[in-house]
Amino acid sequence: MIDDKNNYPSYSRFKLALRNGQDRPEIWVAYKGIIYDVSCSRLWRDGKHYEHWAGQDLTDELKDAPHSCQVFERFPIIGLLI
Template sequence: MQEFTVEEIARYNGKDGEKAYVVYNGKVYDVTESVFWSEGEHMGLHEAGNDLTEALDTEAPHESFALDACPVVGTIKK
C-alpha cells in the first residue's frame, strides 16, 4: 500500500482528469468512481484532495462507513 504526504494528496483533486482521493483517519480512499464525487466535489460541501477526518466526524450527515464502498489506496505518512 502506498504512503502519501498531505501535499501529494492535494494533487488528487478530481479535476482535469486527475483521480479523486480523500483521507479519513490516516487512510487514503479513491472516490474517483463514486457518483457522489463528481469532478472531485461532494454535494458542494467537500473537495477531494483533502483530509476529511474532522468534517466526517463533526459535520457530515452520515457516518464514515459511506467510504467503505471506495477502495483504500494508501495511508498518510506520519
C-alpha cells in the first residue's frame, strides 16, 4: 500500500470532501487513512460510484462492495487523511 507515510501530504475530511467531482475536477476517496485519486476511473464519473460518493472515507463501506481493497492499488495515492 504505502511505504513511507512521511512522503505524503495530510488532508482533513473537509479538504477531502471538496474533491468530490462536483466542486472541483478532482475525484478523491479515502480508505484506511489513505487518500486515492480515482478521477481517471469511468466508474467514478461525476463523483458517484453506485451508492458511494467521492470526497468521503469509504473504509466502513467497503465491506458491502463486490470487490476487495486491492481495487485501490490501481489508483495513485494523494495523501493521508487526518
